[in-house]
Amino acid sequence: MLLIWTGRHGLAIYRLNGGVGGTMFYDAAGREWFPLDEQRKDVPFEQISTYFKDAVISIEDHRFYMHPGIDPIAIGRAVMVNLRPDGGTQGGSTITQQLARTLYLSNARTFARKAQEAALAVMLEIFLSKKEILELYFDRVYLSGGIYGVESMSEKMLGKPASQLTLGEAALIAGIIRAPASYSPWTHFDAARQRSFVVLRRMREEKKITAGQEQAARAEQIRIGPPPSVSNARQGYAKEFLRQQFRDINGGDNPPDWKVQTTFVPELQDAAEAAVRDGLRQLGVKGLQAALVAMDPATGNLLAMVGGSDFVVTPYNRAIRSRRQPGSAFKPFVYSVALESGMSPVSTISGLRQVTIAAPEGVWIPRDERASPQDELTLREALLESSNAAAVLLQQRVGSRPVLRLANDLGVKDQPDVPSLALGSGLVTPLDLTSAYAVFPNLGYRVRPRGLVSVENAEGDIVSRTNIESEQVLSPQVAFQMLTMLEDVVESRDRCVGAPTGCARRRRRQNRDHERLPRRVVCRLQLRGGRRRLGGLRSAGENSRGWDGRARRAADLGRLHATHRAATAGPCV
Numbered sequence: 001m002l003l004i005w006t007g008r009h010g011l012a013i014y015r016l017n018g019g020v021g022g023t024m025f026y027d028a029a030g031r032e033w034f035p036l037d038e039q040r041k042d043v044p045f046e047q048i049s050t051y052f053k054d055a056v057i058s059i060e061d062h063r064f065y066m067h068p069g070i071d072p073i074a075i076g077r078a079v080m081v082n083l084r085p086d087g088g089t090q091g092g093s094t095i096t097q098q099l100a101r102t103l104y105l106s107n108a109r110t111f112a113r114k115a116q117e118a119a120l121a122v123m124l125e126i127f128l129s130k131k132e133i134l135e136l137y138f139d140r141v142y143l144s145g146g147i148y149g150v151e152s153m154s155e156k157m158l159g160k161p162a163s164q165l166t167l168g169e170a171a172l173i174a175g176i177i178r179a180p181a182s183y184s185p186w187t188h189f190d191a192a193r194q195r196s197f198v199v200l201r202r203m204r205e206e207k208k209i210t211a212g213q214e215q216a217a218r219a220e221q222i223r224i225g226p227p228p229s230v231s232n233a234r235q236g237y238a239k240e241f242l243r244q245q246f247r248d249i250n251g252g253d254n255p256p257d258w259k260v261q262t263t264f265v266p267e268l269q270d271a272a273e274a275a276v277r278d279g280l281r282q283l284g285v286k287g288l289q290a291a292l293v294a295m296d297p298a299t300g301n302l303l304a305m306v307g308g309s310d311f312v313v314t315p316y317n318r319a320i321r322s323r324r325q326p327g328s329a330f331k332p333f334v335y336s337v338a339l340e341s342g343m344s345p346v347s348t349i350s351g352l353r354q355v356t357i358a359a360p361e362g363v364w365i366p367r368d369e370r371a372s373p374q375d376e377l378t379l380r381e382a383l384l385e386s387s388n389a390a391a392v393l394l395q396q397r398v399g400s401r402p403v404l405r406l407a408n409d410l411g412v413k414d415q416p417d418v419p420s421l422a423l424g425s426g427l428v429t430p431l432d433l434t435s436a437y438a439v440f441p442n443l444g445y446r447v448r449p450r451g452l453v454s455v456e457n458a459e460g461d462i463v464s465r466t467n468i469e470s471e472q473v474l475s476p477q478v479a480f481q482m483l484t485m486l487e488d489v490v491e492s493r494d495r496c497v498g499a500p501t502g503c504a505r506r507r508r509r510q511n512r513d514h515e516r517l518p519r520r521v522v523c524r525l526q527l528r529g530g531r532r533r534l535g536g537l538r539s540a541g542e543n544s545r546g547w548d549g550r551a552r553r554a555a556d557l558g559r560l561h562a563t564h565r566a567a568t569a570g571p572c573v
Helices: 002-018 050-060 072-083 095-104 111-127 130-140 150-158 167-176 189-205 211-218 236-250 266-283 327-340 379-385 388-398 400-409 419-423 430-437 476-492 503-510 549-556
Strands: 024-026 032-035 259-262 292-296 301-306 348-350 357-359 362-364 376-378 445-447 452-456 462-465 470-472 520-526 533-540 567-569
Touching: 024 236, 050 095, 050 130, 050 167, 050 189, 095 111, 095 130, 111 130, 130 150, 150 167, 167 189, 167 211, 189 211, 236 259, 236 301, 236 452, 236 462, 266 292, 266 301, 292 430, 327 379, 327 388, 327 400, 327 419, 327 430, 327 476, 348 379, 348 388, 376 379, 379 388, 379 476, 388 400, 388 419, 400 419, 430 445
Parallel strands: 024 259, 520 567
Antiparallel strands: 024 032, 259 452, 292 301, 348 376, 357 362, 445 470, 452 462, 520 533
């Protein structure tokens, strides 16, 4: 095995003379989609500032020209520091080892990986010259902001090629290498500047510059450009989300010829972006933003993700970062707990016109925009009307702890234990709320959302894999009852932007006589006047005709025993 591994990587290193590829992402169908780094620009060694070359060698590996790929002195020093109780941590990797990791290994901190890194570093030194190693390193090193390579960093940050870097600028960029997130000049300029002073001191100690040059460089006024942006906003939210997922697992490296299999469908991503864009345009509210998540509840596979109106203008991904009140979208969790406690969709809840809750500030009375004149409703009717009074009263009867427990099990964490919990007064991201709703079409199973399936290296070995993770948190009977109740909500009123959905279709379904569970549930949002449809639950797929009144009544009475899980393509709130 050792001989095979050595031979395989030796051949890969030899092929570096023919050029270096990059990490490529593939869509759900296995088609090539986009590269990890769309901004890298490779330049010859001679077109890089001597200041930058000396700065990197001084701060990262000052014995670079003397060691054979690994530096025993640096390794011994790092071991001694790391063994001391108060010594902190110190690395001993050479530039060649860093390049080996970037090209061929994951960022996992294991002894096996360090041993492989050392072996590959020695092989790199055998097959490549010191100049070739430095050129590869300078062109591929990660420097924050999604930027790889000194040429791209110099152009994006300073508006000039790497050949024109001043001493102070070269030291600033070289200092980023140790910790790109902590020393990014766009988010931590002061820390990056202080780090550059450390680089300048090391350059003076290595006799690369004089004390006068160091002082002059410290006094330089460095002006950096705005944070890097993309020229094409198309699919930007999904791509950046997946890039960050990859970096979380593998660090900031950009290995050559690695394949990253994703769950996204580019066609659905385009449709999702068009739906958000058209919907915001129709509303016509200046500054209004929206987010969308499409997920397959059966697997947790993310199919599309939109985090705002335009990725170039506002790259902040609201789908995963923005925590907002879910409002009435939280009510199904309260109803689920009520059903689990023994109630059914035809159980009645009374006293809706006199709901009052004692609060420290006085008496709180939940209000309804469309208050029903009825004092008593069934659970199905109450959810259909989105009755605030009914949701609050249900929470009072079943208790807030079971509701909080279910929400936490579904991934909706850190909700407040207050009477208004039933009305969605807590905070949640669109991604977490979407994955929580998957429990209903998935007949009681919660699945963890995933965007990456696997990462494969150039040799075809699986570096990492994200398996489907599911856990049953609701009984199939309760999940199916909630699914029929939510279908009634969608078919009876407009829950999205635009015209009412499917009333005529509902009447047609009620005339059909079968009790088959739907094999496929898809999410669509209907926008008035638009072609794109994403929102609302409906039955679809092969051999699926929906369920009629008999199946709904069976669900109401709790006599329907679901025997299989539905294959689904994403719930919608």
